[in-house]
Amino acid sequence: MASARVQAINVADLRALAKRRLPRVIFDYMDGGADEEVTLRENEKAFAAVRFRPRGAVACEAPDLHATVLGVPIDLPFGLAPVGSSRLFYPRGECAAAEAAGKAGTIYTLSTLGGCPLEDVKGASTGRVWYQLYLMGGRDVTRAAIERARLAGYSALVVTVDTAVAGLRERDVRNGAKDLVSRRPLQMLRHLPQLMARPRWLADFLRDGGLMQFPNVVVNGAPMAYADVEAALQGSTVVWNDLAWIRESWGSLPIVVKGVLTAEDARRAVEAGANAVVVSNHGGRQLDGVSATLRALPEVVAAVGDRVDVLLDGGVRRGSDVVKALCLGARAVLVGRAFAYGLGAAGGAGVTRAIEILRSGMVRTLQLLGCPSISALDVSYVETPPDWPQAVSS
Numbered sequence: 239m240a241s242a243r244v245q246a247i248n249v250a251d252l253r254a255l256a257k258r259r260l261p262r263v264i265f266d267y268m269d270g271g272a273d274e275e276v277t278l279r280e281n282e283k284a285f286a287a288v289r290f291r292p293r294g295a296v297a298c299e300a301p302d303l304h305a306t307v308l309g310v311p312i313d314l315p316f317g318l319a320p321v322g323s324s325r326l327f328y329p330r331g332e333c334a335a336a337e338a339a340g341k342a343g344t345i346y347t348l349s350t351l352g353g354c355p356l357e358d359v360k361g362a363s364t365g366r367v368w369y370q371l372y373l374m375g376g377r378d379v380t381r382a383a384i385e386r387a388r389l390a391g392y393s394a395l396v397v398t399v400d401t402a403v404a405g406l407r408e409r410d411v412r413n414g415a416k417d418l419v420s421r422r423p424l425q426m427l428r429h430l431p432q433l434m435a436r437p438r439w440l441a442d443f444l445r446d447g448g449l450m451q452f453p454n455v456v457v458n459g460a461p462m463a464y465a466d467v468e469a470a471l472q473g474s475t476v477v478w479n480d481l482a483w484i485r486e487s488w489g490s491l492p493i494v495v496k497g498v499l500t501a502e503d504a505r506r507a508v509e510a511g512a513n514a515v516v517v518s519n520h521g522g523r524q525l526d527g528v529s530a531t532l533r534a535l536p537e538v539v540a541a542v543g544d545r546v547d548v549l550l551d552g553g554v555r556r557g558s559d560v561v562k563a564l565c566l567g568a569r570a571v572l573v574g575r576a577f578a579y580g581l582g583a584a585g586g587a588g589v590t591r592a593i594e595i596l597r598s599g600m601v602r603t604l605q606l607l608g609c610p611s612i613s614a615l616d617v618s619y620v621e622t623p624p625d626w627p628q629a630v631s632s
Contacts, residue, residue: 241601246583246591249555249576255583260439260553261432263413264326268578271522272405277530278522281553288562289621296608299600303612306568307547308394308492308514310366313343315612316560317591319551319572320370320496323464325353327582329446333362334586335577340365342593347396347572348454350374351382351467352406355398356455360549362388368494370396373474374467375457384453384487390475395488396516399507400497402475404468404522419449419464481510494549499534501541504548514547521552522573532563537627539567557599564612565620 246252257265271278284341305315318339332354339346340363347368348359358366369387373380384395391501410416414429433440455462455470462470485493496516497505507515512581517531517538539548550563551572560571576596580588602610 244597246580246588248323248595249579249592252576252579252583252588252592252595255584255588256579258521259436260327260582261436262487263410263415263418263429263432264297264439265582266409266413267323268321268327268413268582270407270409272407273522273526274608275522275526276525277519277526280530281519281522281532284532285553285559285562286378287623288532288556288566289620290562290603290607291604291619293608298605298610300609301609302609303600305570305612307345307549308494312345312366312570313495314593315569315600316554316573316596317345317368317570318347318575318577320347320349320352320368320398320573322349322351322577323353323450324349324578325446325450327445327578328585328588329442330354331581332359332502334591335581336360336363336367338577338589338593339355339363340367340578341590342597344593348392350454351452352450352454353450356383356387356392356548357572360392361546361582365387367392368394368396370496372398372401372471372486373476373480374455374464374470374486377604378453379457380484381487382456384484386454388488388491391492394494394513395484396494396496397476397481397484397512398496398520399503399520400520400524401471404471405520405526407523411527416465416468420592421449421463421465432624458587464602478506478510481512485511496551498538499529499531502539504538504541508542508545512546514549515542516570516572517548517550517568518554519552532566533626534611535563536622540627554596557596557601557604560596560600561603561612561615562620564615565617566622569615 292448296447332352335357336346344368349370350372369392417425450464453461492513494514495512498515517535519528547569550568554573577589577592580592
């Protein structure tokens, strides 16, 4: 594991290490997007399209990276986004990632579709942990999960609104992902060589409990099986009126609405009682062909002003990407694949290395920009393409 950390200069290196360690079907689940993966690629390209405007002859020896999200200070202006089935990447993957985030002084967000009990994940972190919510299994099942998260000490509820159905992830279809979780030996058999080609991963996976279940979606007294997820998603669409009963179940703690790409949805989220919104296209894994999140960010920021915190995910691979998002109005950023690659490469050590890559990249970028702190960042530090929505000056 130590060699993986030493060798990983950037997130792309962690991706290569994860690809080497994981079976193809698992790596492609982590790495892939919907349909032609246009939005997946555009999320990263958008960061490359934004140019910096540095201040010369300014000394910034130790830029301040502290941020405040939902009124609470954190040590870094980025947290870890919800990534489902992280236990596939490494034994007790959600716990390993939460522990690394806590040690770094930032937020970990647990997906409803995590493979570790939510109580264990909260216990693994010394920092703040948020719970991401799908309405799977119906209201009673959802209310039970919300109550568990509240009692366990989760500090915010992240309601995802862009998953009326699962996107078509063509890599998963080609790799036989559905067959591998079908529990039908004849369907599974022809895809098993992918798993056998990574014997160390397979041994670790079997020791960690084998075929995935979802302990935080308890239906009729039993955890939901992996094979049942797609059907369950079909009946779990979130509509704006749902936020009323979700708020009643969750209480006074913050609610974050994730999956916002337009001014209209941002305003609806605020009207429905959201305390924050996440500009997100699900990492390009749902509706292909929508806007890159960085491009959509200024429109959302302009729509909500300072009424709620605006966060962003999608395409973040470097500390400089985080800085660009903050310049365009994000309060903080959530990173998904960047830490997932680290988890797949080397478990908790890999997540720690991913966080450090982003942190050190931010420090270096601020120093080169001549900016003393993230709180001093604004749109004057960047130049956006002329066809993008206009960023709002502070």
